[in-house]
Amino acid sequence: MPSINIPNRRQYGLQIYHLNLVKIIMSNLPNCPKCSSEYTYNDGTMNICPECAHEWNDANPTDNDSDTKVIKDANGNELQDGDTITVIKDLKVKGTSLVVKVGTKVKGIRLVDGDHDIDCKIDGIGPMKLKSEFVKKV
Ligand SMILES: [Zn+2]
Numbered sequence: 001m002p003s004i005n006i007p008n009r010r011q012y013g014l015q016i017y018h019l020n021l022v023k024i025i026m027s028n029l030p031n032c033p034k035c036s037s038e039y040t041y042n043d044g045t046m047n048i049c050p051e052c053a054h055e056w057n058d059a060n061p062t063d064n065d066s067d068t069k070v071i072k073d074a075n076g077n078e079l080q081d082g083d084t085i086t087v088i089k090d091l092k093v094k095g096t097s098l099v100v101k102v103g104t105k106v107k108g109i110r111l112v113d114g115d116h117d118i119d120c121k122i123d124g125i126g127p128m129k130l131k132s133e134f135v136k137k138v
Contacts, residue, residue, distance in 0.1 A: 071117050073136045079118070083109050085135040098125055105138065106130075 029040045032049035033056060040047050046055045071079045074088050084107045091100040100122060109130075110119040116129035 069113070069117075071111050071132045074133055075136050077137045079109065079111060079132060079135075079137060081110050084138040085109055085118070085120075086138055087130070087134060088136050089134050091130065091134060093125060093128060100125060100128075100130075106135070 037051040
């Protein structure tokens, strides 16, 4: 009977583990910001720490231009941090009886992620968030 060499399962697994470890060490990713582990790996867009299961994203922004969200006003003009905008329709301020009147000018907006993508401070009302579709760049 010819003898077939069946690889020992455990050994095989260890070998894969070892290869992964080498790959991880050579990948030159940042250490985990939470536990400082150096065995972090990248899963497409997220960095993952296998030791504390922390996931974070600090991918090089220059590598990720396609992911950068462009925020546009009601006319389709691109908005940027620090822009001045005016409100194009009366907007009720949630939880108050205040209304941001159409034509209200808002200076120094800040773009943020989310449903309401503009963070700003409005005179007489205070800090609030607006939707870019209801503003236009001045
Ligand atoms: Zn960690």
